[in-house]
Amino acid sequence: xxxxATLISALDSTNKxxxxxxxxxxxxxxxxxxxKLWFLALFTGKRxxxxxxxxxxxxxxxxxxxxxxxxFRESYSSVGDLGETxxxxxxxxxxxxxxxLALWMQQIIALDKKTEEExxxxxxxxxxxxxxxxxxxxxxxxxxxxRVGIAAKGLINAIATxxxxxxxxxxxxxxxxxxxxxxxxxxxxxxEYIESHRSRPYPFCLAYALDKELPELGAVTDWQAEYKWDGxxxxxxxxxxxxxxxxxxxxxxxxxxxxxxxxxLQWEGNxxxxxxxxxxxxNVVQNFSELQKRLNRKNLSRxxxxxxPVVLFAYDLLEWxxxxxxxxxxxxxxxxxxxxxxxxxxxxxxxxxVVPLADWQELPGIRExxxxxxxxxxxxxxxxxxxxxxxxxxxxxxxKADPLTLDAVLIYAQxxxxxxSGYYTDYTFAVKSxxxxxxxxxxxxxxxxKEIQEVSRFVNNNAIEKFGPVRTVKPELVFELAFEGIxxxxxxxxxxxxxxxxxxxxxxxxxxxxxxxxxxxxxxxx
Amino acid sequence: MSDQIPGILPSSLLRFRPEGxxxxxxxxxxxxxxxxxxxxxxxxxSDHARWGMGHYLCHILSVPVLKIRLGEEISVQGMAYGETxxxxxxxxxxxxxGHIIGSAQVRMEYKGRVAVASGDYKVQDDGLSTPIEIVxxxxxxxxSTFALPIYNWTPVAQQQxxxxxxxxxxxxxxxxxxxxxxxxxxxxxIMRALEGLGTLKVHYxxxxxxxxxxxxxxxxxxxxxxxxxxxxxxxxxxxxxxxxLVDSNLLRKIPNRAxxxxxxxxxxxxxxxxxxxxxxxxxxxxxxxxxxxxxxxGTGAEQVYVTHGQTAVFEKYLNEIGIQAAAVTTKFxxxxxxxxxxxxx
Numbered sequence: 120x121x122x123x124a125t126l127i128s129a130l131d132s133t134n135k136x137x138x139x140x141x142x143x144x145x146x147x148x149x150x151x152x153x154x155k156l157w158f159l160a161l162f163t164g165k166r167x168x169x170x171x172x173x174x175x176x177x178x179x180x181x182x183x184x185x186x187x188x189x190x191f192r193e194s195y196s197s198v199g200d201l202g203e204t205x206x207x208x209x210x211x212x213x214x215x216x217x218x219x220l221a222l223w224m225q226q227i228i229a230l231d232k233k234t235e236e237e238x239x240x241x242x243x244x245x246x247x248x249x250x251x252x253x254x255x256x257x258x259x260x261x262x263x264x265x266r267v268g269i270a271a272k273g274l275i276n277a278i279a280t281x282x283x284x285x286x287x288x289x290x291x292x293x294x295x296x297x298x299x300x301x302x303x304x305x306x307x308x309x310x311e312y313i314e315s316h317r318s319r320p321y322p323f324c325l326a327y328a329l330d331k332e333l334p335e336l337g338a339v340t341d342w343q344a345e346y347k348w349d350g351x352x353x354x355x356x357x358x359x360x361x362x363x364x365x366x367x368x369x370x371x372x373x374x375x376x377x378x379x380x381x382x383x384l385q386w387e388g389n390x391x392x393x394x395x396x397x398x399x400x401x402n403v404v405q406n407f408s409e410l411q412k413r414l415n416r417k418n419l420s421r422x423x424x425x426x427x428p429v430v431l432f433a434y435d436l437l438e439w440x441x442x443x444x445x446x447x448x449x450x451x452x453x454x455x456x457x458x459x460x461x462x463x464x465x466x467x468x469x470x471x472x473v474v475p476l477a478d479w480q481e482l483p484g485i486r487e488x489x490x491x492x493x494x495x496x497x498x499x500x501x502x503x504x505x506x507x508x509x510x511x512x513x514x515x516x517x518x519k520a521d522p523l524t525l526d527a528v529l530i531y532a533q534x535x536x537x538x539x540s541g542y543y544t545d546y547t548f549a550v551k552s553x554x555x556x557x558x559x560x561x562x563x564x565x566x567x568x569k570e571i572q573e574v575s576r577f578v579n580n581n582a583i584e585k586f587g588p589v590r591t592v593k594p595e596l597v598f599e600l601a602f603e604g605i606x607x608x609x610x611x612x613x614x615x616x617x618x619x620x621x622x623x624x625x626x627x628x629x630x631x632x633x634x635x636x637x638x639x640x641x642x643x644x645x
Numbered sequence: 646m647s648d649q650i651p652g653i654l655p656s657s658l659l660r661f662r663p664e665g666x667x668x669x670x671x672x673x674x675x676x677x678x679x680x681x682x683x684x685x686x687x688x689x690x691s692d693h694a695r696w697g698m699g700h701y702l703c704h705i706l707s708v709p710v711l712k713i714r715l716g717e718e719i720s721v722q723g724m725a726y727g728e729t730x731x732x733x734x735x736x737x738x739x740x741x742x743g744h745i746i747g748s749a750q751v752r753m754e755y756k757g758r759v760a761v762a763s764g765d766y767k768v769q770d771d772g773l774s775t776p777i778e779i780v781x782x783x784x785x786x787x788x789s790t791f792a793l794p795i796y797n798w799t800p801v802a803q804q805q806x807x808x809x810x811x812x813x814x815x816x817x818x819x820x821x822x823x824x825x826x827x828x829x830x831x832x833x834x835i836m837r838a839l840e841g842l843g844t845l846k847v848h849y850x851x852x853x854x855x856x857x858x859x860x861x862x863x864x865x866x867x868x869x870x871x872x873x874x875x876x877x878x879x880x881x882x883x884x885x886x887x888x889x890l891v892d893s894n895l896l897r898k899i900p901n902r903a904x905x906x907x908x909x910x911x912x913x914x915x916x917x918x919x920x921x922x923x924x925x926x927x928x929x930x931x932x933x934x935x936x937x938x939x940x941x942x943g944t945g946a947e948q949v950y951v952t953h954g955q956t957a958v959f960e961k962y963l964n965e966i967g968i969q970a971a972a973v974t975t976k977f978x979x980x981x982x983x984x985x986x987x988x989x990x
Contacts, residue, residue, distance in 0.1 A: 131914060134921055141818075186794050187965065193958050194795045199915050207795035207912065255914070541916055568919070 169263035202258030565622030687764025706747030743777030745830035
């Protein structure tokens with residue numbers, strides 16, 4: 120496992136893409152094939168379920184190191200990660216013998232059939248053999264919570280570069296529904312298994328945020344403008360009488376949308392579509408918060424389905440009768456998509472309308488009014504563009520409507536985890552409610568490292584109360600929060616829920632007297 | 646602020662005053678942070694040896710450091726380890742603390758009662774500082790910078806090997822190794838670890854303190870002063886700079902560099918990632934968890950005062966294992982800001 124440990128440490132210790140690539144290539148160069156395969160499996164979330172509860176691991180670690188529970192908790196709050204805390208409090212390893220990641224995984228999977236005493240024996244023995252980094256990785260693998268610190272794109276590019284393959288093929292394979300059994304690393308990355316999987320999705324084509332003036336894009340007639348919908352981006356696959364719905368998070372969500380699945384089953388032909396799942400009522404796209412109400416439910420009741428009816432707004436056609444259409448120009452794909460939708464004219468599956476545009480000058484006004492339609496803004500797609508794999512600059516742009524903003528004061532702070540475990544990075548904000556303060560949102564991002572250090576110092580010096588890891592601070596620091604949407608909510612004390620709240624900037628020019636009042640904020644709800 | 650805090654025996658020789666740690670019968674302060682007439686200094690780091698004292702008493706090897714830092718004109722007296730002087734009837738002697746060159750624990754004896762203020766200390770022998778001597782006493786003042794069971798240092802030889810391997814790996818990739826460590830103590834340990842591996846190019850601030858080592862007769866590896874204005878470091882060079890230089894223009898002038906931070910905080914992955922250095926070596930001049938416990942138990946002290954670092958945690962733990970302890974607030978280090986390697990002096 121030492122090659123794997125080296126890789127994980129290297130990925131950890133840099134945020135430079137080039138160095139991450141270097142680390143992966145070094146790993147591909149040195150690790151055994153079976154470990155490479157496991158690396159891909161872990162990366163794509165094919166990790167075994169938790170075999171030993173974290174409570175037990177913690178208990179055994181306390182036993183061996185002889186420290187009381189409160190001290191373990193203090194250590195944990197300093198480290199920010201349970202697996203790492205355990206690896207650090209244990210005594211130095213007494214003997215070391217390297218064994219492959221694959222063998223470790225095999226042994227971990229075999230724990231299922233073992234008694235608790237046998238599990239303990241195995242874990243304690245492993246802890247005695249592994250150094251800190253490997254122990255940490257082992258603990259994460261055991262606890263079923265292992266994550267790899269690299270973006271899919273970076274990994275795919277590194278593999279493609281090293282083996283001189285097309286990035287597309289690698290991406291396609293990795294995102295597909297492959298299993299570890301009976302697979303070899305080499306055949307996998309060369310795409311030899313993907314044909315047998317009817318469910319395989321394509322990588323989504325993503326857009327960059329528009330960073331130039333509209334006229335710089337060229338003739339307006341070369342572009343297709345659409346609304347950017349705020350639902351769930353999905354890929355819908357119908358092949359050989361079966362339907363699969365994938366989310367952008369590479370999750371199969373077919374069962375969460377029975378109405379879409381059943382409609383597609385009625386449709387003729389084999390195809391792959393790209394679109395957005397939205398709650399749609401009385402011919403109006405509803406706020407994302409409506410869609411949220413029916414997501415991730417174990418049982419979707421009939422009442423749920425009636426109350427929150429979902430439709431698909433189709434964007435694009437990727438495959439038609441087993442032919443990959445992604446390299447065809449957008450206008451051709453769109454024409455086919457229009458024919459396909461027209462042939463069925465189902466309410467449940469509709470075309471995402473194209474915004475008619477005669478002149479670039481019309482677009483800013485349309486974008487400003489996008490929110491009234493519960494749209495996030497505008498998408499611009501070049502009519503000759505292929506359907507790219509992932510993000511590619513130039514052909515697709517997103518031009519989001521300006522976010523909504525409000526001024527709020529920091530009232531609670533909590534230390535972050537991972538890279539930010541030493542600093543207060545998780546904040547809760549409040550706005551005015553008459554003479555009082557009421558919690559409005561939590562936000563984790565938006566400040567620079569330097570600002571986080573400054574806020575942490577403020578929290579250290581101005582903490583009023585301590586509830587576990589949370590500090591109540593003097594309401595003094597004012598921040599401008601941006602958010603994408605707002606809706607009434609009975610679950611929140613303030614009575615409203617914000618969508619995607621984040622810190623836009625620190626308003627050092629403002630004091631707690633200048634923050635917004637909840638009644639004014641409610642006026643933003645449509 | 647009252648100079649009496651809960652848990653401190655009335656018979657104690659020490660009081661914790663706004664100016665610093667005060668020896669009552671001796672009428673002097675140890676490492677005070679406000680100007681006082683008479684100060685005994687444990688070591689030369691800037692949070693322990695401050696400006697404006699009427700008179701300084703410290704170990705002879707700390708005298709050059711104090712003069713370099715605070716000015717030639719200060720009134721300072723040096724003492725050897727184990728030598729005893731009388732201050733207002735208190736027998737005062739200095740004993741090695743193993744922290745940095747000239748670092749000392751201050752032993753105070755008055756009418757049969759012994760108190761020791763240890764400043765900063767470590768148990769590991771770094772090969773440069775005189776190794777710590779454990780001094781039996783009734784009252785012991787301890788630091789607590791790394792007083793959590795997650796902090797356990799690897800042996801010095803192993804640390805050195807890891808650093809040397811890292812330099813060689815970088816060289817293979819055509820990169821110049823840059824080490825970041827505190828200018829007094831850490832930088833010299835880094836130099837010692839990398840001796841013979843290439844030309845050591847140290848920042849001016851480090852070179853200045855290297856002179857203190859030379860004056861004290863402690864041999865350091867050969868080095869050159871880094872001057873990126875006139876020359877670019879060569880492939881075989883190893884650069885050593887103090888923490889203030891991280892993210893500086895000076896470092897940016899070194900193309901193809903790989904940066905390593907040497908600090909006890911680097912033990913934790915989160916801290917390493919936060920710093921986003923290419924490598925982090927958990928090397929510290931402070932005692933680790935086991936080191937702190939070994940020293941405290943070794944003193945046999947019936948009363949322990951816990952200063953700078955994990956004061957609340959360590960106070961609680963010591964009391965739980967049957968050692969009477971009280972946390973006291975000082976201005977040493979910087980409280981509750983882990984992840985800031987600059988405080989690992």
